[in-house]
Amino acid sequence: MEVLVSNVVAYLDAAATTRVEPQVAEVVLHWMTEEFGNSGSRTHEYGTRAKRAVARAREALAHSLSARPDELIFTSGATESNNIAILGLAPHGEKQGRRHIISSAVEHKAVLEPLEHLSSRGFEIDLISPGTSGRVSVEAVQERLRPDTLLVSLMHVNNETGVIQPVTELAKKLRETSTYLHVDAAQGYGKLTEDLHAPIDLVSFTGHKIGGPKGIGGLLVRRRGRDSVPLTPLMYGGGQERKLRPGTLPVPLVMGLAKAAEVFEKERKQWWSDAENFRRQLLRSLGRTRFRVNGDQENSIPHILNLAFDDVDAEALILQLKDYAAVATGSACTSASYTPSHVLAAMDLPEHVASNSLRLSWFPGQVQELDIESFTDVIVDYQVGVSS
Structure with a gap:
């Protein structure tokens, strides 16, 4: 061709x-052409080596977010992670009678369109307009909180203006309530990772904004004590990734994501x-x-x-x-x-x-x-x- x-x-x-950073490309190619095993294959060494490598990558990436490895699932990127977080929480909201969601009018379409879908299912979507600064205040969110508020979804860094949202402060405030916080960290991951160490319930991120390959990212599902965020899967078939994201893991991309995060952090x-x-x-x-x-x-x-x-x-x-x-x-x-x-x-x-x-x-x-x-x-x- x-x-x-x-x-x-x-x-x-x-x-x-x-x-894609050259070191990352080398890692991806290695796991495509030499160590090409399926991490789900348990009967031979190719699968075992792939499974061990994925476990190491998961541990390193979770550690970078001050989280446990079992709190991180791999996805195709931030868009899929956003959908799993927002749409996956909806059944719990419906069961509990909590159909109020707060977000902002400056979110990425990967958040606004899932929210629009939930609106058609009877959810009340409360979008905050941030004014000319482009920055949503914590007070504006708190003023809108209600007993039936299921979720606040606020991006970390705006993809068009670069404005940083106060997700760390907001996470600490919401941790005192029953309302979950989701953060789309596509633009901030790697650059302002310390912000994501805050007690944010759901963090979406991707690799291709920091020199990683396209098609790989993650969703951090952080526990509250012993309780995990009650997500319902959007797809079924295989039970991979805590049954939240079935399908064969793209081991080369997972390893590329981990390498990109390692290189970028240095x-x-x-x-x-x-x-x-x-x-x-x-x-x-x-x-x-x-x-x-x-x-x-x-x-x-x-x-x-x-x-x-x-x-x-x-x-x-x-x-x-x-x-x-x-x-x-x-x-x-x-x-x-x-x-x-x-x-x-x-x-x-x-x-x-x-x-x-x-x-x-x-x-x-x-x-x-x-x-x-x-x-x-x-x-x-x-x-x-x-x-x-």
């Missing part, structure tokens, strides 16, 4: 995915410093343009910027920039047709801002190709051309 190689441009869409401090440095350089250069930054910059991850450039059509600007950098208007998981960002709209930003903002996101070590000054020149020239 012919492989098409495009012209090399800088990659500024790391919030969508990252390049490099995390340097990664953070490099991400902040690149951000400063980029903003300094973009000072020659007319723009606004969307979201609370005091509570933001260093590798995501959401910018609205004055007098600019975002889609047209992306075309102007295509020879310099790969950029996006928002989430890669929404409709293929361009629509205004639901995140920015929920932040009560003007329509022209919600419709014409760019998300720039980077992974240090994967943006060397970018000539920042030339990148800025394109935007300056475009703004001058539009206004003249």
Whole structure:
């Protein structure tokens, strides 16, 4: 099969995915071509070695979240984990007469759409609009808590603005109640892992945002004392992963996820410093343009910027920039047709801002190709051309 190689441009869409780290790729290939056993096969050494390797990976990943190995199940990624957490808790809510769920209007579609489905089943979904900061306050959640509140689902780091939500503080507050907390940690996992050590009941995460392979992630189902979150499986057939996620485990991907987490943790401090440095350089250069930054910059991850450039059509600007950098208007998981960002709209930003903002996101070590000054020149020239 012919492989098409495009012209090399800088990659500024790391919030969508990252390049697999070479060490990770080596591990995945090893478990695909040499140690290729099924971890469920118990009658020979190939299966035994695969089972032992998965156990080691599970232990390491659970430890990184300050959890027990039996509290972690492997999934295909954060979207599946979100669905298992939200839809899997619904039968318990129905039995208990607790059909109230609190979330935010700036969640990823992988949370909002399962919630929309539950709404059609009679659940009351209470979505908090965070205002222009993009950050939901703990007080706003607490004000909405009721005796029949089953779940609060709040993302860790917003995938479009990079705003960090107060999940650690919220977890401590909710632990005193019967309401469960689910956190979609797709963007924060690895970068702000300490936040996830808090007593969060359900944590969804994925590997491909930190140099791991696509198609693998996890759901942490943390116990409350001796009690586990009462989840009902969405699929049946085999009983793997505590009967919550049946099917043959993709051992190569599991091992790749564990290796990515290990590599990223070793490099995390340097990664953070490099991400902040690149951000400063980029903003300094973009000072020659007319723009606004969307979201609370005091509570933001260093590798995501959401910018609205004055007098600019975002889609047209992306075309102007295509020879310099790969950029996006928002989430890669929404409709293929361009629509205004639901995140920015929920932040009560003007329509022209919600419709014409760019998300720039980077992974240090994967943006060397970018000539920042030339990148800025394109935007300056475009703004001058539009206004003249």
